[in-house]
Amino acid sequence: xxxxxxxxxxxxxxxxxxxxxxxxxxxxxxxxxxxxxxxxxxxxxxxxxxxxxxxxxxxxxxxxxxxxxxxxxxxxxxxxxxxxxxxxxxxxxxxxxxxxxxxxxxxxxxxxxxxxxxxxxxxxxxxxxxxxxxxxxxxxxxxxxxxxxxxxxxxxxxxxxxxxxxxxxxxxxxxxxxxxxxxxxxxxxxxxxxxxxxxxxxxxxxxxxxxxxxxxxxxxxxxxxxxxxxxxxxxxxxxxxxxxxxxxxxxxxxxxx
Amino acid sequence: xxxxxxxxxxxxxxxxxxxxxxxxxxxxxxxxxxxxxxxxxxxxxxxxxxxxxxxxxxxxxxxxxxxxxxxxxxxxxxxxxxxxxxxxxxxxxxxxxxxxxxxxxxxxxxxxxxxxxxxxxxxxxxxxxxxxxxxxxxxxxxxxxxxxxxxxxxxxxxxxxxxxxxxxxxxxxxxxxxxxxxxxxxxxxxxxxxxxxxxxxxxxxxxxxxxxxxxxxxxxxxxxxxxxxxxxxxxxxxxxxxxxxxxxxxxxxxxxxxxxxxxxxxxxxxxxxxxxxxxxxxxxxxxxxxxxxxxxxxxxxxxxxxxxxxxxxxxxxxxxxxxxxxxxxxxxxxxxxxxxxxxxxxxxxxxxxxxxxxxxxxxxxxxxxxxxxxxxxxxxxxxxxxxxxxxxxxxxxxxxxxxxxxxxxxxxxxxxxxxxxxxxxxx
Numbered sequence: 133x134x135x136x137x138x139x140x141x142x143x144x145x146x147x148x149x150x151x152x153x154x155x156x157x158x159x160x161x162x163x164x165x166x167x168x169x170x171x172x173x174x175x176x177x178x179x180x181x182x183x184x185x186x187x188x189x190x191x192x193x194x195x196x197x198x199x200x201x202x203x204x205x206x207x208x209x210x211x212x213x214x215x216x217x218x219x220x221x222x223x224x225x226x227x228x229x230x231x232x233x234x235x236x237x238x239x240x241x242x243x244x245x246x247x248x249x250x251x252x253x254x255x256x257x258x259x260x261x262x263x264x265x266x267x268x269x270x271x272x273x274x275x276x277x278x279x280x281x282x283x284x285x286x287x288x289x290x291x292x293x294x295x296x297x298x299x300x301x302x303x304x305x306x307x308x309x310x311x312x313x314x315x316x317x318x319x320x321x322x323x324x325x326x327x328x329x330x331x332x333x334x335x336x337x338x339x340x341x342x343x344x345x346x347x348x349x350x351x352x353x354x355x356x357x358x359x360x361x362x363x364x365x366x367x368x369x370x371x372x373x374x375x376x377x378x379x380x381x382x383x384x385x386x387x388x389x
Numbered sequence: 390x391x392x393x394x395x396x397x398x399x400x401x402x403x404x405x406x407x408x409x410x411x412x413x414x415x416x417x418x419x420x421x422x423x424x425x426x427x428x429x430x431x432x433x434x435x436x437x438x439x440x441x442x443x444x445x446x447x448x449x450x451x452x453x454x455x456x457x458x459x460x461x462x463x464x465x466x467x468x469x470x471x472x473x474x475x476x477x478x479x480x481x482x483x484x485x486x487x488x489x490x491x492x493x494x495x496x497x498x499x500x501x502x503x504x505x506x507x508x509x510x511x512x513x514x515x516x517x518x519x520x521x522x523x524x525x526x527x528x529x530x531x532x533x534x535x536x537x538x539x540x541x542x543x544x545x546x547x548x549x550x551x552x553x554x555x556x557x558x559x560x561x562x563x564x565x566x567x568x569x570x571x572x573x574x575x576x577x578x579x580x581x582x583x584x585x586x587x588x589x590x591x592x593x594x595x596x597x598x599x600x601x602x603x604x605x606x607x608x609x610x611x612x613x614x615x616x617x618x619x620x621x622x623x624x625x626x627x628x629x630x631x632x633x634x635x636x637x638x639x640x641x642x643x644x645x646x647x648x649x650x651x652x653x654x655x656x657x658x659x660x661x662x663x664x665x666x667x668x669x670x671x672x673x674x675x676x677x678x679x680x681x682x683x684x685x686x687x688x689x690x691x692x693x694x695x696x697x698x699x700x701x702x703x704x705x706x707x708x709x710x711x712x713x714x715x716x717x718x719x720x721x722x723x724x725x726x727x728x729x730x731x732x733x734x735x736x737x738x739x740x741x742x743x744x745x746x747x748x749x750x751x752x753x754x755x756x757x758x759x760x761x762x763x764x765x766x767x768x769x770x771x772x773x774x775x776x777x778x779x780x781x782x783x784x785x786x787x788x789x790x791x792x793x794x795x796x797x798x799x800x801x802x803x804x805x806x807x808x809x810x811x812x813x814x815x816x
Contacts, residue, residue: 180768184760208770220765224783233779234769241770273783274765290769 133158133329134179134298139190141178148174150354151190156298159326163340163365164333166351167373172333173217175351176302179331180214181207194298209241211297215287215304222274227286230274231256235293256293262322263289264315280307281316288319299323300331305339317342337369352378393427396523399450400559405529407475407495409502412528415509419526426519435517438703438735439674442617442643449589449617451558452529465796466544466577467491472551473560474592475530488540488572494531494563505533509565512595512623517678518647521621524561524593531563536572536602545575545607545794550592554584554615564594568602568630575605577797580620582612587642592620598630600654607797610638610646611804614671617643628654635792636663637801639808640671640700648677650688652714658687664785664801665693666808667700667732674703681714681744690721693785696732697812705737708751712743721751726784728758728777728812778809 134156141149148171156162166172178185179192181204192199199207222230235255236246247255257267263285275283284304291299301320305313320343323330332345340348340362348364349356350373358364358376368375401420405413428445429436436443455475469491470480476493483491497505513521532548550562568574578594590612598604612618618641624632638644650659665673679688694702708719725734738751758780766776782805789805792798 182764182768203767203773204764205767205770205772205776208768214768216765216768220759220762222762222765222780222783224786225779230766230769230771230779233771233775234766237770237772237775294769 133195134331135193137191139178139192140188141174141185142188143174143185147188148185148354149178152354152356154349154356156329156331158329160347161324161330161332161343161345162347162349163345164331164349164351165335165337165365165368167378168335170351171354172351173302176214176300176333179300180204180212205237208294209238213291213294213296213299215284215291215299215301217303217306219275219283219287221276221278223276225274226271227274228253228256228270231270231290231293234290238294259289259292262292263319265289281309281312284308284316285312285319288316291323292319296328298329298331300333302333303335304332305334305336313339314342337365340365350376352376394430396423396426396428397445397447397450399447400445400523401526403452403527405527407529409495409497409499411499411502411506412494412497415506416526416528419522423522423526426522429519435676435705438701439643439645439672442672444617444643445589448557449559449587451556453553453556453558453560453588455529466547468547468549469532470549470551471530471532471562473553474528474562476532484542484544484546486540486543488537489542490533490535491546492533494528494533497533505565508567508597509595512597512625512651513593513621513647513649514678518621518649520591520619521593521647524563524591524621527559527561527591528563529561531565534564534566534576536568536574538570538572538599540569540572542574545577547577547579550578550580550590552580552582552588552590552612552616554582554586554588554613557586557588559589559591562590562592566594566596566604568596568598568604570599571601572599573603575607575794577607577609577794579609579800580612580618582616585613585615587615587617589617590619594620594622596622596624596632598624598626598632600628600630602627602630604631605633605793606635607792607794608634608636608638608646609797609801610636610644611800612641614641616641619643619645621647622649624648624650624659626650626652626654626657626659629656630654631657632659634659634661635788636675637789637792638663638665638673638675639804640665640667640673640702642672644671644673646675648675650677650679652679652681652686652688653683655683655685659689661688661690661692662788662791663692664788665702666695666805667702668697668808668812669700670698671700672702676705678707678709679719681708681710681717681719683713684715684717686714687718688720691788692723693788694723694725694734694736695728695781695784696725696734697728699729699731701733703735705739706751707739707741708749710740710742710744710747710749714744715746717744717747717749719747719749723753724784725753725755726757726781727755728781774813777813781809
């Protein structure tokens with residue numbers, strides 16, 4: 133489904149990604165781990181189409197289509213979804229308005245009719261309960277005044293609403309207590325399907341106790357330096373990144389956020 | 390010596406024969422005083438950013454024909470149509486309610502006109518609202534609204550100010566509201582235009598709020614690009630009165646509104662909200678002043694400007710806390726959104742405080758659409774145009790939502806939607 137070949141990307145002339153190669157098939161869950169500043173978030177942002185980053189080399193295809201030629205909104209409509217590490221607060225735009233506009237943009241792209249307000253509210257309420265968010269939040273501004281955990285649950289709720297082909301979860305576990313982590317993990321597990329690929333970016337392995345990946349990759353200094361199965365994450369947990377010879381000064385000092 | 394531009398002579402020769410004699414005399418007095426009055430230039434402090442849009446050419450001096458009506462918005466409340474400043478009774482639906490008097494200036498008898506002539510021009514500081522005097526020198530009719538003590542107008546009163554631009558000329562709508570003790574009303578003023586010839590609208594509204602009166606005034610400036618618009622609203626507030634103002638304005642070749650509020654009795658409070666949207670080469674200038682003259686008054690002011698393309702928006706807000714006005718509460722907030730590199734916004738919040746026990750705050754910001762928010766929205770499949778519209782609406786939603794009349798909100802929203810359709814058209 134997703135194919136990344138020799139991807140190089142930079143921000144303000146500083147190269148962050150230095151040749152990423154990654155193949156993800158439908159139905160698979162991949163985890164990308166790595167120390168701070170290794171380029172994990174940059175990879176997520178580049179895939180989603182944040183033009184603060186410049187792709188200098190390489191190619192990315194989704195189901196054979198050149199993703200890099202598509203604008204951010206077109207990528208989303210083709211099925212790319214990024215759960216943000218730091219979801220943005222937008223006072224003045226209600227969650228309901230935001231979510232409905234997004235769902236209807238997707239529907240229009242698929243040639244489907246717009247969903248009317250009543251049907252949408254019902255759907256949104258159902259999905260918000262699935263991630264344990266009080267449906268009253270739908271009337272508030274996008275992420276406005278949300279706790280860290282609520283913001284992350286809102287991200288997963290959006291994924292459940294938009295039903296992407298490829299869900300990229302950027303540090304979705306950061307800032308969550310164990311209860312919130314479980315709710316988020318349940319949401320992500322609900323997303324798992326044979327038609328969908330999931331790419332999880334995380335610093336810690338604890339998320340992987342709840343969402344068990346098929347493959348684990350270690351990203352350091354803008355390259356994937358080791359790939360393996362689930363056991364790789366456990367080994368990293370036990371022995372630390374130092375085990376792979378990664379020292380902080382080897383890693384790129386600029387993270388996406 | 391460089392000659393000074395004066396109010397052009399053709400502006401000061403019309404007679405206003407429909408009016409009762411005392412009002413004709415008042416007009417004449419103002420016309421004579423204006424003969425030597427220089428027009429504001431960029432050196433005039435309160436016209437610094439806007440004098441270049443003020444082009445009072447001779448062709449604008451003509452009185453526009455009255456009695457012309459067109460298609461007006463249906464409203465549920467009372468509706469009075471003013472065509473080029475002259476009331477059109479056959480198109481109007483006057484309130485008929487005990488304690489509420491709504492009269493055309495032209496219909497007043499000499500005694501009533503004498504009383505009114507003494508009350509007009511008292512609420513505005515003519516040294517800073519120079520062009521209000523031109524309205525006083527030229528109004529051909531007007532509307533007198535008196536609320537008896539305790540009278541409550543049961544529905545909003547809509548004033549439809551229609552200007553017809555089939556020929557060049559000018560119109561001078563004049564409204565005077567005297568809200569008696571503990572009376573209440575909602576006044577909606579909607580400014581519309583037809584035609585394409587250049588016209589000038591110079592409108593003055595004065596409101597006198599007696600003790601405990603509550604008045605909500607909503608103003609929608611929706612005139613076309615052929616209209617040069619100047620407006621002034623003066624408000625006097627006695628003890629424990631409450632005045633609420635919602636001004637929604639769309640730009641034009643010249644748009645200027647002065648809003649002056651005098652808090653004259655203890656416990657008086659005012660809330661002033663404003664939204665301005667400009668595009669193309671349009672202009673809009675809001676000047677507000679709030680004078681806290683006595684102790685224990687509250688004022689709350691929130692204005693937002695959005696300027697697109699090469700347009701120019703101006704906000705100047707002045708709060709003056711006089712020496713005796715202890716325990717004043719004053720809050721002013723002005724936020725501005727520039728939608729293009731070619732747009733200009735000038736903002737000048739001013740607090741002048743001469744009392745020592747007061748709570749005052751003011752703030753002004755100018756910014757652009759937030760790229761991070763934009764990326765967040767488009768990453769969910771929302772098109773770039775729609776995302777920008779959402780973010781821009783978010784900037785003013787709060788203020789639009791506060792307009793207490795649904796019909797006005799809808800009208801404003803519809804016009805805002807039209808603005809958004811035309812904006813953000815870049816690929």
